Structures are given as structure tokens and as C-alpha cells.
Amino acid sequence: MMSQYGPLVRLSVPGAPVVVATSNADHVRQVMTATLHDPRRHFFLSLKKVRDETPGNYFQGRAGLLPENGAEWWRVRSRVQAPLLQPRSVSRYLPMVDQVAVTFMDRLEGCLSADRQVPDDFLGELYKWALECVGLVALDRSLGCLGPSLPSDHPSVSMIHHINEIFGAVNDTEHGMHSWQHHNKSKAYQRLEHSHNAFLKLAAKCIDESRASLATGKRPVHGTVPTGNSSCTVSGRAGHDGRTVMQTLLETDGLSTSDVATILLDMLIAGVDTTAHCAAFTLYLLARNPSKQRKLQMLIDQELGNQEDGGSLTTENLTRLPYITHILKESLRLFPITTGTNRLLTEDLELSGYRIPAGTLVFGCMTQMSRDERYFRDASQFIPERWERSRPHGPIHPYASLPFSHGKRMCIGKRIAEQEIYTLLVRVLQRYDVTFNSTEEMKVQTQVVLKPDIRLAFKFTHRK
Ligand code: HEM
Incomplete structure (x- = not known):
């Protein structure tokens, strides 16, 4: 047009x-x-309706950051701004997110074919990586997404399925006729209702468990990332002022337990497809531009030496790698996710x-x-x-x-997403040369978020 x-x-x-x-x-x-002082989005109206009508009044008429506007949106947003966007509070999660990247690659190594091709459902693997990362920040625990042989009915696999479905259904409800607002529930609306409520059931259980373990002081799952046959516990407390994100939110005046659960739910919903697709696009661009990939590898080597098996990445390491931030900006320019x-x-x-x-x-x-x-x-x-x-x-x-929008309403997960992508790129490129084993150009499916629409034919070959 x-x-x-x-x-x-x-x-x-x-x-x-x-x-x-x-x-x-x-x-x-x-x-x-x-619109700086009153940034209203006209989107996720169907999600608001689903939440307003959720059985058991789980949301108590407050539908959360994604769909709300005006005073109700700001009531929540003003209270989560610091714990989710301050560099200090996000960087405390770096060792754990880094461990997830290493575990992801160990898992991937086992899935590569003899000629080093990634499995057909590589995007599915990236969803698991992304959910594991955002789960650590939001829920203070591993969701077990990277276990060695995950059954298809594992709760984390079901969560990913429902998140994908929520995005698909929101796309159809919001971009089609809004008849669901007035009378009969459309098919898309029913799909949204079903996937959202099924996701809520799984996520609410995790939220309750994490909250209970915080209350008893026992945090058995905190920072525990499955690594192949064993388990690796990452020491250190994460979050704002030494507290985890969940702890900080639960202790914030003006946020009810139900508000906190809704924020965590939105983080899980908004933090999986977005980051996974962005990782896929970025790896694709690096594979298609080997000189840029080599340059980044060289800079990573200079910064980390052969630290692959040594300590975890630090914020100082990342600060001294500005090229990686340029890579992500350029990838988001070409494939902006929204x-x-x-x-x-x-x-x-x-x-x-x-x-x-x-x-x-x-x-x-x-x-x-x-x-x-x-x-x-x-x-x-x-x-x-x-x-x-x-x-x-x-x-x-x-x-x-x-790509993360601008002003008071910009993406609340921006720093979390950036940190995830940086660690993944560092750990992948330390170990592998990445190529794309197909002549097909990237195609994009445009739904609520842009999604790769070709087979992700990556080859991960050990660097000499
Ligand atoms: C590459 C990854 C990501 C991109 C490109 C992205 C982009 C965006 C954009 C464009 C918005 C709309 C902002 C606006 O209307 O001004 C948004 C909102 C949001 N994002 Fe992200 N996002 C990403 C990852 C994440 C992650 C990892 C999380 C979870 C921690 C997250 C949570 C949210 C939430 C909760 C909102 C609603 C914020 C509000 O309305 O106050 N996002 N994101």
C-alpha cells in the first residue's frame, strides 16, 4: 500500500x-x-477479555502489562521498571544465563547429524533455550527445558506449545474482525482462550512452587541448570539489590501476589518466541556473512582466550565486546521481530x-x-x-x-533479551563455525512477531 x-x-x-x-x-x-506520558497500545484486547473471563477470577480484573493501558498499566509498569530494566539487576543473572548457553550447546552437540547439521526442528531447540533463560529470571528456577531426553509431554514442552499457540491465536483475533468482542466467540478467540488457560495452569503451578520455596528459605531449584547427566548449581543471588526479581516484586508496595503472578506470566509469554526468533535470524546473518562472523570470533578470542571451559562470562567481558551489540542491532534492523x-x-x-x-x-x-x-x-x-x-x-x-520500541512503554525485557543473545553468540562462536547449508534466502512469516519461515539449515562445525 x-x-x-x-x-x-x-x-x-x-x-x-x-x-x-x-x-x-x-x-x-x-x-x-x-504519547510519551500516556503511551497506549491498541493490541492484546482479546488477551484482556480472556483474562477478565478466566475461571476463578485469577487476574482479579487486572490483565497485566501486555493488554492494559492508562492508569492501570502505569500502576504496574512503574513498579517493575527498575527490577527488570536496571543493568545491575539483570547482569546478576549473567552466570546462570551463560550456563544455559553452555548446556544448550552440549545438548545440541548430541543432536547434530554426522555432517554437523542441526536437527530439523532447530527452532524448537531455540524455544527451549529461550524458555529456560527467561524462566530463570522470572521464576528463579530451572524449568528443565534442556534435559537430555525431554518427553513430548514434559511441562516445559507443553508451555512452549501453548506460548506459540497464544501468539498465533492473538494474531488472528487482533488482525481479523473483532466480532469476538460482542457476540459469538470466534474460532481464533476460542483457541486463544484454550491455550492461554492451559498455559496459565502450568505456569501458575511453577509460580506457586517458586513462591513457596522463597517463603521457606529453601530454594532447591534456584539456579539449577541441568547439564547432560549431572546438574550444575550456579552460586550467587540474583536480582535487584541482591534479591531475585520475583522476591523484589513480591516485596514491592502496591503489587499484590496476583499482580506479580501476572507480570511473571507476561514475561514468559513475551520472552520466548521473540528471543528465539531473534537468535535464529542473527545466526543466519552471521552464517551468510562469514567475514563478520570471523571478526566477532576474533574479538571473542581476544577477550576470553580459551576460556571455553573456564569461568563464566562477566559483564566486563561483554562491555569490552561492543561489536556484539552492533551485530544484534543490525540483525534487529533487518529482522525486527515486531x-x-x-x-x-x-x-x-x-x-x-x-x-x-x-x-x-x-x-x-x-x-x-x-x-x-x-x-x-x-x-x-x-x-x-x-x-x-x-x-x-x-x-x-x-x-x-x-526494535524494542521507545520511551516509558519500551520492551520491559530488552536487557534480559540482549543478555541472552550475547551469551548465546559468544558460546556458539567460541566453539563453532556456523554455516547455512542451503541456498534459500531467509523468508519471514509475519504474525504478532516475525518468524523464520524456512528450514534453519545450520551446520555447526568445530573451529580448528
Ligand atoms: C529480541 C527480543 C525482544 C524484542 C525484539 C521485543 C520487543 C518488544 C516490543 C517492540 C514491545 C512493545 C513495546 C511498546 O509498545 O512500546 C515489547 C513489549 C514487551 N516485552 Fe519485549 N521483546 C523482546 C523480548 C522480551 C523478553 C525476553 C521479555 C521478558 C522478559 C519481554 C517482555 C515484554 C513485555 C512484558 C512487554 C510489554 C511491556 C509494556 O507494555 O509495558 N520481551 N517487546
Whole structure:
């Protein structure tokens, strides 16, 4: 539509607010600035309805960070900002997340074919890695996702299945007609209700167990990551001011136990497909750009020597590897995980001479902007160096690539996700050369989050 009508497009869907989509980064700046103090998203309405109607009144009318807006959203958000986004509190989890990356690779080694190909369901393996990582931060425990031979009915496998289903069903409920809001429940809505409530049952059990072990002071599962045949307990206390994230949240004034459970639930739902897909896209780009991969390997070797079997990664190690942050930014530019920014205007706004009335949903089309030559020279190329402070490939518009969004409502898991991806890349590239054993170009399935839509034909060969 943008190639037909230009960078500003108005769409009207019955039963939903008018949408104005833009691929102009100045517009995104204007919208983000205008909504800075009351950033409302018009999304996850179906999730809110499901939560409002959950049997047993589990959510007590408060549907959590993902679907809520206004005062109710800020009541929760203002209290979770520090424990989830402060570098200090996230980096305390680094040794555990690092251990997960090492365990993941030990597990992977056992799944590689004779010619070093990853299994067909490599994305499924990445989901397990991502759930294990976010489970450690949210629930203070291992979910056992990386056990040696996981049965298909293992709770963590079921959780992953339900999370995938939730995203698929939300995609259909939110992007289709919103008839489910008024009368009969559509098929998609019923799928969402089913997968959400099944996921809730599994996750609530884990949340209760973790809470109970915190209360008794016995934390038998804390930081325990299964490593092949044995178990490795990572010492040290994680979280904000020495407390774990869960502990901090439970002790925060103004958050009820049910609020905390909802936050943890949202972290699990939002923290699996996103990070796993991002890891897949990043490994793909590195495999397709061997000179960039070699450069990162060389920098990792310089920083860590042959520390592969030694101590765990430190924040200092990562700080001295700025190239890895450039790699992730560039990967998220080319494959941004979400399609764009989503803000409901609370006041009229003028964009390029058009008056956009309050109540309109303005969508910043990131998939368009981040591959636009106006904003990125050689936009289709993977050039991590463009993110160096000196901007050697030209200036970068600060609103043209916002993979974690911006302002008060930006992704609450940004630092958690970054830390997970950095550790995975370091541990993979220390051990392996990664190639892609297919000529097929990456294709993307666009649902709520962008998903790789080709077989992930990676080959992991031991480095000489
Ligand atoms: C590469 C990985 C990830 C990407 C690209 C990503 C991106 C995003 C984006 C674009 C938003 C919308 C923000 C807005 O509307 O302004 C968001 C929200 C959110 N993300 Fe992430 N995310 C990632 C990983 C995670 C992880 C690991 C977690 C869990 C800890 C998480 C939890 C959340 C939550 C709870 C929200 C809702 C925040 C709110 O509305 O206040 N995300 N994310």
C-alpha cells in the first residue's frame, strides 16, 4: 500500500479504531513524543477479555502489562521498571544465563547429524533455550527445558506449545474482525482462550512452587541448570539489590501476589518466541556473512582466550565486546521481530499536513523503515559497523529502527533479551563455525512477531 499511496496510509476496519500507518521516521518521532506520558497500545484486547473471563477470577480484573493501558498499566509498569530494566539487576543473572548457553550447546552437540547439521526442528531447540533463560529470571528456577531426553509431554514442552499457540491465536483475533468482542466467540478467540488457560495452569503451578520455596528459605531449584547427566548449581543471588526479581516484586508496595503472578506470566509469554526468533535470524546473518562472523570470533578470542571451559562470562567481558551489540542491532534492523510501533493518539496530531484525530491508532512501519535507503545506506546489507559511535556508514535516524520500541512503554525485557543473545553468540562462536547449508534466502512469516519461515539449515562445525 505504501508503494501505491505513499508513506502515510489510512485504513479503516469495521469495529476497530482507524489506523494510520507511516513509514516516515519523523512521524514516528512525533507520535512517540506526543504519547510519551500516556503511551497506549491498541493490541492484546482479546488477551484482556480472556483474562477478565478466566475461571476463578485469577487476574482479579487486572490483565497485566501486555493488554492494559492508562492508569492501570502505569500502576504496574512503574513498579517493575527498575527490577527488570536496571543493568545491575539483570547482569546478576549473567552466570546462570551463560550456563544455559553452555548446556544448550552440549545438548545440541548430541543432536547434530554426522555432517554437523542441526536437527530439523532447530527452532524448537531455540524455544527451549529461550524458555529456560527467561524462566530463570522470572521464576528463579530451572524449568528443565534442556534435559537430555525431554518427553513430548514434559511441562516445559507443553508451555512452549501453548506460548506459540497464544501468539498465533492473538494474531488472528487482533488482525481479523473483532466480532469476538460482542457476540459469538470466534474460532481464533476460542483457541486463544484454550491455550492461554492451559498455559496459565502450568505456569501458575511453577509460580506457586517458586513462591513457596522463597517463603521457606529453601530454594532447591534456584539456579539449577541441568547439564547432560549431572546438574550444575550456579552460586550467587540474583536480582535487584541482591534479591531475585520475583522476591523484589513480591516485596514491592502496591503489587499484590496476583499482580506479580501476572507480570511473571507476561514475561514468559513475551520472552520466548521473540528471543528465539531473534537468535535464529542473527545466526543466519552471521552464517551468510562469514567475514563478520570471523571478526566477532576474533574479538571473542581476544577477550576470553580459551576460556571455553573456564569461568563464566562477566559483564566486563561483554562491555569490552561492543561489536556484539552492533551485530544484534543490525540483525534487529533487518529482522525486527515486531512489525512496528503501535500508539493510540490521545490528542489530535498533524503529520505532514494531515490532521490525525485523537482516537486514531498510528502504526510506525518498522519493517519498511529499517530497510529503506533513505535511512540506511546499503540497507539490504548486513553491516554491523554502521552502528559504531562514529556512524561510518552515515547518520542513523534515531526512530528508523526501534526494535524494542521507545520511551516509558519500551520492551520491559530488552536487557534480559540482549543478555541472552550475547551469551548465546559468544558460546556458539567460541566453539563453532556456523554455516547455512542451503541456498534459500531467509523468508519471514509475519504474525504478532516475525518468524523464520524456512528450514534453519545450520551446520555447526568445530573451529580448528
Ligand atoms: C529480541 C527480543 C525482544 C524484542 C525484539 C521485543 C520487543 C518488544 C516490543 C517492540 C514491545 C512493545 C513495546 C511498546 O509498545 O512500546 C515489547 C513489549 C514487551 N516485552 Fe519485549 N521483546 C523482546 C523480548 C522480551 C523478553 C525476553 C521479555 C521478558 C522478559 C519481554 C517482555 C515484554 C513485555 C512484558 C512487554 C510489554 C511491556 C509494556 O507494555 O509495558 N520481551 N517487546
